[in-house]
Amino acid sequence: MKRILLAHGGGGEETRNLINEVFQKHLSNPVLDSLEDSAIVSMSTEKIAFTTDSFTVFPPFFNGGDIGKLAVAGTVNDLSVMGARPGYLSAGFIIEEGFPYDDLEKIVKSMKQEATLSDVMIITGDTKVMPRGHLNGILINTSGIGEVVYEGLSASNLAKGDRIIISGTIGDHGACILAVREGIDFELGIGSDCQALWKLIEKILNTGADLHAMRDPTRGGLAGVLTEWSDQSDVEIEILEQEIPVKDAVKGTCELLGLEPAHLASEGRVVIAVREKDADKVIEVLQTHPSGKEARIIGSVIASGEGRVILKSSYNTRRIMEPPSGELLPRIC
Amino acid sequence: MKRILLAHGGGGEETRNLINEVFQKHLSNPVLDSLEDSAIVSMSTEKIAFTTDSFTVFPPFFNGGDIGKLAVAGTVNDLSVMGARPGYLSAGFIIEEGFPYDDLEKIVKSMKQEATLSDVMIITGDTKVMPRGHLNGILINTSGIGEVVYEGLSASNLAKGDRIIISGTIGDHGACILAVREGIDFELGIGSDCQALWKLIEKILNTGADLHAMRDPTRGGLAGVLTEWSDQSDVEIEILEQEIPVKDAVKGTCELLGLEPAHLASEGRVVIAVREKDADKVIEVLQTHPSGKEARIIGSVIASGEGRVILKSSYNTRRIMEPPSGELLPRIC
Numbered sequence: 001m002k003r004i005l006l007a008h009g010g011g012g013e014e015t016r017n018l019i020n021e022v023f024q025k026h027l028s029n030p031v032l033d034s035l036e037d038s039a040i041v042s043m044s045t046e047k048i049a050f051t052t053d054s055f056t057v058f059p060p061f062f063n064g065g066d067i068g069k070l071a072v073a074g075t076v077n078d079l080s081v082m083g084a085r086p087g088y089l090s091a092g093f094i095i096e097e098g099f100p101y102d103d104l105e106k107i108v109k110s111m112k113q114e115a116t117l118s119d120v121m122i123i124t125g126d127t128k129v130m131p132r133g134h135l136n137g138i139l140i141n142t143s144g145i146g147e148v149v150y151e152g153l154s155a156s157n158l159a160k161g162d163r164i165i166i167s168g169t170i171g172d173h174g175a176c177i178l179a180v181r182e183g184i185d186f187e188l189g190i191g192s193d194c195q196a197l198w199k200l201i202e203k204i205l206n207t208g209a210d211l212h213a214m215r216d217p218t219r220g221g222l223a224g225v226l227t228e229w230s231d232q233s234d235v236e237i238e239i240l241e242q243e244i245p246v247k248d249a250v251k252g253t254c255e256l257l258g259l260e261p262a263h264l265a266s267e268g269r270v271v272i273a274v275r276e277k278d279a280d281k282v283i284e285v286l287q288t289h290p291s292g293k294e295a296r297i298i299g300s301v302i303a304s305g306e307g308r309v310i311l312k313s314s315y316n317t318r319r320i321m322e323p324p325s326g327e328l329l330p331r332i333c
Numbered sequence: 334m335k336r337i338l339l340a341h342g343g344g345g346e347e348t349r350n351l352i353n354e355v356f357q358k359h360l361s362n363p364v365l366d367s368l369e370d371s372a373i374v375s376m377s378t379e380k381i382a383f384t385t386d387s388f389t390v391f392p393p394f395f396n397g398g399d400i401g402k403l404a405v406a407g408t409v410n411d412l413s414v415m416g417a418r419p420g421y422l423s424a425g426f427i428i429e430e431g432f433p434y435d436d437l438e439k440i441v442k443s444m445k446q447e448a449t450l451s452d453v454m455i456i457t458g459d460t461k462v463m464p465r466g467h468l469n470g471i472l473i474n475t476s477g478i479g480e481v482v483y484e485g486l487s488a489s490n491l492a493k494g495d496r497i498i499i500s501g502t503i504g505d506h507g508a509c510i511l512a513v514r515e516g517i518d519f520e521l522g523i524g525s526d527c528q529a530l531w532k533l534i535e536k537i538l539n540t541g542a543d544l545h546a547m548r549d550p551t552r553g554g555l556a557g558v559l560t561e562w563s564d565q566s567d568v569e570i571e572i573l574e575q576e577i578p579v580k581d582a583v584k585g586t587c588e589l590l591g592l593e594p595a596h597l598a599s600e601g602r603v604v605i606a607v608r609e610k611d612a613d614k615v616i617e618v619l620q621t622h623p624s625g626k627e628a629r630i631i632g633s634v635i636a637s638g639e640g641r642v643i644l645k646s647s648y649n650t651r652r653i654m655e656p657p658s659g660e661l662l663p664r665i666c
Binding site for chain 1 (some may be wrong): 339340342343344345346347348367368369370371372373374375376377379380381382383384385386387391410411412414415417421423424425426427430433440452456457458459461462463464466467468469472474476477478479481487488489504548549551552553557598656657658659662663
């Protein structure tokens, strides 16, 4: 089996071969192909969104995706939730010596596929190879730039009356990775929700709804997003527990392992805070798109002046929704 | 000693503490401080340069710098050599569980220091923690965006008559890292040349000289840059061996270890191809700047139609300057 060698990261002949045989073969476009020290592009606006994320997920292949798909989707989503049309991505690969060459190619192919779904181009990259034992597997950093098309979305922008919407079930990605690691994935058949959301979010931006904040609940999960919003906007958010969509298999995994679904990462969902009057319009648009079929309103902002998130059960008991803390799950995304 | 824990990468409370205590403490600026999923900035032009690089250097602290300084300088330089004024950087940290907290803080401080020298802001970031044994030490990815202020610099743009200039001695960074690893650094006292070159390159761009290409000779060294230029521009470059500035200690390290100085990485030098008539003007400007004092013309483009680099010795013998190949030096940058 052909494997990645230290020489592939040396900047010499072997690096050039790797670029030709894998990166250019699958990602080719005129900007990337120029292979200069920086990629040069024309943006159609001067207001630019810029973001970065490193992906360390282990194992790199999982039900519903792989580290390449995740790396593209994650950065596309981080631009999208800030109201930016994702334009261009960078890809920085850090690979352990001995990593299978074919696996790298599979990963790059799924990056291309996921990027194409959002009309995004990967235009600049970098590859480093770490000696065997200095790294376990493969890491990918993607950074991205996009044009801001909707201004004002911010974690500090929530106001009393806002409705809180989630675009689908929570925790699928986290539960999927956990299940593989615990060896219980075949029984449960959980797939990651990992997907780029730009096409869905574009539709929401185009509704004309008065959107206050959007975020993808990755590390830290739904509870992490809501806690941050309540803190930064200084508002009390009330969430109706029975309205949070969670797959049975995800619930089961959580019960087995003593975890909260609201702490698990999703990689293809968006949480939205929108003015009350526009909430139904947003739900309607979400539900007509395959990625938002299970969208629903899960709560609202009920007061301002004190930042906290209240979880209300179907028996009308109320408790604080705690943000995740402690060790959690390394290499989940 | 306080150490990095898995929880610092979990996206919960400990991650927020790390952001406050280290990243915001040293890198604070209004865009970074908003802590949204993407940073939003206004560029003053629609022509944008975008680049990415991952830094894996080992050890992370060395004579003349550390991985933080290197990560900022490297990306600033990749923008600068394409004629772009560096504007904004992202920083993606991947850290091994157990890494000393104070060392991370030192690294972040030197990132800030190096960024300030080029009037660059770090506006978005990400931190992942890998379980002990999954990674050796710390890795940093920096991506950067800048405004193109000088167009047309390209590896495929060299023409007959062009002069080839180097801004200073070659191989200092590579030799420095090697010497530490081989335990011969105290004898030789080699320091890395690692530095951001924007302020120097800005002066060159402002001379009005007809510049054809610029590149920083990092991985692959001077030989790597020249080979790529000769290939892509399909020209024959002749380099006068005795004109290449190399420190005695770097020569010594190379002799000891059987390496070529022209294959070793520099991290604070720029190679320039400029029209013959403007070469002296560029040299003059370089030499008045502390980072370019030892600048000199080391050769020229002598023919077109066949891509190769000829090294001419002081005895007038001529041989091909070979690009680096094989294993070279993992984790040199």
